Amino acid sequence: MDGPHGAGAQPGRFGPAEPAGADGAYPGPFGMVVDLVRNGGAVLLSGAGLSTESGIPDYRGPTGRARRAEPMTYQTFVGQTFAGGAEARRRYWARSHVGWRHVARAAPNAGHHAVAELERRGLVAGIITQNVDGLHQAAGARQVIELHGSLNRVLCLSCGQRTARGELDERLRAANPGWLGYADGEAAAINPDGDAVLADPAVERFRVVDCRQCGGLLKPDVVFFGENVPRPRVDDCYALVGRARALVVLGSSLTVMSGYRFVRQAAKLQIPVVIMNQGQTRGDDQAIAIIDAPLGPALTALLRRLGEVALERAPLNERHLLSQFLTTCGAIPGRPVSLCQTAQRW
């Protein structure tokens, strides 16, 4: 296949154990990813697959429930559809009041920590996340654009004020004494986006609260289906990708155009695209390398290999110091091990 990166640019799939060559280097997709990231300036585009190892289900992977739950649309939420309006908002907030606590309790996993460490080492130009769970920042990453907003904030549709979700959580508890205990027992499942499946009686007993400042309607500060990502945010992402030396997709099926457009942009600009995702994605034919493996171990292995490469290339008189540094920050264990040993444990 001739990809957008010229004749012969063959995307390769990386299974759990890509073998190292005789010189210890990795000639396949994993080696390509190591080389691209090592050069710096990579932009990362993350999706729900990065957070499944933190216990938050995705939409389209094995943990996904896409077909079991209809996500809320903006039009239904604000009452522009027949079934929308006050009842739809009550249903949304009741389910979300249960589901959000599940997301709020989730902790960043090895993949989020590896991303933050790549950023600390100056290898990342920016992170665009489609996730609304705040786990990149919880792991210490700083340059994060939340493409679809965050469940950790609430937006007033009238006055535009943004408030912390924790504050709304307290107000909803106060307005619904005893309800959480009752609803928790009733909750059948936790869906993506901090949504829980609740039976009708639990929803009917739930009371919604409005903006404290102006009495307006409150909405989570996330982009619902049927709603556009604010233009300035999209433009920031285009600018970031336009300057990138590589685009690395982490755990996204790229089904949603909102994220996929950046893969198309990169490919058009001949910026190499790398996909790290378990299972197929819509961008596979535009990638120069595909790592089809769980992200926690794969990103940890990437960090480790970057540490080894840095050590191999360091001048002899600096190796000892660098080795100490890399060992302290966990990039390599006590002594350099080849990725093969790591990989075989996957």
Ligand SMILES: NC(=O)c1ccc[n+]([C@@H]2O[C@H](COP(=O)([O-])OP(=O)(O)OC[C@H]3O[C@@H](n4cnc5c(N)ncnc54)[C@H](O)[C@@H]3O)[C@@H](O)[C@H]2O)c1
């Ligand atoms: N955590 C969250 O914030 C969250 C969760 C669900 C959905 N969403 C929203 O829904 C939309 C979903 O689109 P998407 O493309 O991000 O998700 P998606 O569900 O369409 O795709 C996730 C992909 O990740 C893969 N995957 C799952 N676990 C993995 C792992 N441990 N390692 C490697 N790959 C793994 C899956 O096989 C799948 O291909 C996004 O726009 C997002 O806003 C957010």
Ligand SMILES: [Zn+2]
């Ligand atoms: Zn308001």
